[in-house]
Amino acid sequence: MTDEPKPGTSWLADSLRQAGYKLTAPRLAVLRVLEAEGEHLSPAEVLERGRAIYPTLSRATVYRTLELLTGLGVIRPIYLGDGGPCFTYARGGHHHLVCSACGAVIEFNECVVGELAQTLSDQFGFQIKSHLLEFYGLCGDCQ
Amino acid sequence: MTDEPKPGTSWLADSLRQAGYKLTAPRLAVLRVLEAEGEHLSPAEVLERGRAIYPTLSRATVYRTLELLTGLGVIRPIYLGDGGPCFTYARGGHHHLVCSACGAVIEFNECVVGELAQTLSDQFGFQIKSHLLEFYGLCGDCQ
DNA sequence: CATTTAATTGAGACAAAATCTCAGTTAGAT
DNA sequence: ATCTAACTGAGATTTTGTCTCAATTAAATG
Known part of the structure; x- marks a missing residue:
């Protein structure tokens, strides 16, 4: 090898x-x-x-x-x-804060969706592979 | 008001x-x-x-x-x-299950991001107006 | 209500992004 | 090694998005 x-x-x-x-x-x-x-x-x-x-x-x-x-x-x-x-990879999660004004993208790591994913999976018979969680608003500079 | x-x-x-x-x-x-x-x-x-x-x-x-x-x-x-x-409106939240195979979009209503939004808002000085939470995977028909 | 002015418009030229076609090529099964 | 369906590049075509500019118009002002 x-x-x-x-x-x-x-x-x-x-x-x-x-x-x-x-x-x-x-x-x-x-x-x-x-x-x-x-x-x-x-x-x-x-x-x-x-x-x-x-x-x-x-x-x-x-x-x-x-x-x-x-x-x-x-x-x-x-x-x-x-x-x-x-x-982007459809594996795990992607978490962004996106500024509506300047387009800046900040990534963060907290993941709060694990339990919800399981619930939805059961509820809809949907096999979940990944997720995207984005917040939109104004970054510090643009407020 | x-x-x-x-x-x-x-x-x-x-x-x-x-x-x-x-x-x-x-x-x-x-x-x-x-x-x-x-x-x-x-x-x-x-x-x-x-x-x-x-x-x-x-x-x-x-x-x-x-x-x-x-x-x-x-x-x-x-x-x-x-x-x-x-x-789509940038007000409140949008929650989708998106099937990778057939493109079907299922909407759901559970919202688990409220507390996280506050945390991120404080942590990054970001004023959050809306969010998008999407799960990707396979719908029941496509599995 | 008439005037004024800067914002806004449509039309169509233009540019960029995405799709389609088809004859030639190739990965992988046999 | 051969075979064949899957795959490919090139470029035509279509779709999507941007830009320019002369004409129009919302709304502020008098």
Whole structure:
């Protein structure tokens, strides 16, 4: 075994493989970008960074792969500030304070939704994988 | 005093007026659409429905008005499923269960964030106006 | 009520983002 | 090694969002 992980052994890659999708070089490039950055990447950024890994990566493939991963529930599009959608892992929780005026995003860690998640899961027969909790308002500077 | 609107006046219109913006017919058409539907309207839908009220309403005006209201913190863009952004009131809380597979959105009412909101408000000097709590996963049909 | 003025508007050019098509390529099963 | 359905890139196309500018208008003022 080398120190380098084999291609296609990450959580994202495993998700694709287990769902029966092929692990192609263009897809692996997208996965590597998502795994390297992890948070808050727009499709355009994924394309740009992905081409550093796999130069002929096409925009269509980026969108297709993001859609695929979204459908599998392993990444999620979210909205931060005014900059269009970006993608983040759909694992665990994401917690933001978003300023309506300047668009600043503050992350916090308290998680108060665990019990509620269980209740909702039971109540609606919904299998919960992740959550997003955002507060909107005015940051200290903008008040 | 109270946020309860007087009869004949709307919360959105009052927000614009109090911020010093003119209450024009095109803007009122947009407000009426938002107030009639309230939730989850895309800019294209606002334009289409707005033109039923004010036929020459332009796309630019829709975007400008949505941006204005967003800047005032009275509506918020959110992403549901795979569609583009849609707008919803930035008042109180919005609580969704979103299915990663089929895009179904279930709303629920339990609110567990009140105490946390106060804590964060104190901790970050952030004035909180609304929140969004979404759970992602698989709905009963898609499991 | 008429005048004034700065905010607001629509139309359409423009730019950016996202989707679709299709012939060629490829991962992975056999 | 072969086969085949899944996948791909390139670029056309559509959709979405932004910008400009001359014309219009809300509302303050007299």
